[in-house]
Amino acid sequence: MGCQPPDAQQQARLQPILNRLVEKSGLSYMPALFIAAMEVPNAFAFGTGLMGGSGIAVTKPILEILDDRELGSVLAHELGHIVSRDTALMTMISITLTVLNNMTRGMSNIGRLALVGGLLIEVIAYFPRVIAAGITQLREYAADAYSAYLTEDVEPMISAFKKMRTWHETNEPKRKKTLLDHLQRNRMDELLLSHPDMSKRINMLNQLREENHESV
Numbered sequence: 001m002g003c004q005p006p007d008a009q010q011q012a013r014l015q016p017i018l019n020r021l022v023e024k025s026g027l028s029y030m031p032a033l034f035i036a037a038m039e040v041p042n043a044f045a046f047g048t049g050l051m052g053g054s055g056i057a058v059t060k061p062i063l064e065i066l067d068d069r070e071l072g073s074v075l076a077h078e079l080g081h082i083v084s085r086d087t088a089l090m091t092m093i094s095i096t097l098t099v100l101n102n103m104t105r106g107m108s109n110i111g112r113l114a115l116v117g118g119l120l121i122e123v124i125a126y127f128p129r130v131i132a133a134g135i136t137q138l139r140e141y142a143a144d145a146y147s148a149y150l151t152e153d154v155e156p157m158i159s160a161f162k163k164m165r166t167w168h169e170t171n172e173p174k175r176k177k178t179l180l181d182h183l184q185r186n187r188m189d190e191l192l193l194s195h196p197d198m199s200k201r202i203n204m205l206n207q208l209r210e211e212n213h214e215s216v
Helices: 008-025 060-065 068-083 086-108 112-151 155-171 187-191 198-215
Strands: 032-036 043-046 055-059
Touching: 008 032, 008 068, 008 112, 043 068, 055 060, 055 068, 060 068, 060 155, 068 086, 068 112, 068 155, 112 155, 112 198, 155 198
Parallel strands: 032 055
Antiparallel strands: 043 055
């Protein structure tokens, strides 16, 4: 991802926000901050969390489009992944899927007699991929909820999602749409997504706000 330490200006903006969030979370160490060399608004957590081995990376575009409250909600989301040890879990899932993918590719190179076996392994390997995608989607929802808990407000996260969605709609390369582009994403497609649809995440946060209001 081409991660580099933040410059002085970026550090001065990010570190105080992260300091407040880490103190409130009760995490016993401070995750390292990085700037990722990606030309899209994004943020991610990484590392096992063992002996303080974790970090949070953000991209320059996300720093440009989000204000401090929205940026705080994003950092709180990534902090949620670290607190819940999601980064370690996702590493194990990634290794497992890589092994399965290598198995299916290896079977396809054995020869014609392995065709049926290769197809069978491919079908069997599909289910762990669905399960893995389901786990990661649930962890994304959980991290969104943790962000709302840590910042005590769902609105900054919702606003951040809307800004990022607008950025993608404005900046993604324009191309001639095919028939498939006009079809709605079906449930089978969603089963293999690592992140839930942004609209669904916004709906979850709105529902969380309504439930909190009802309980007061």
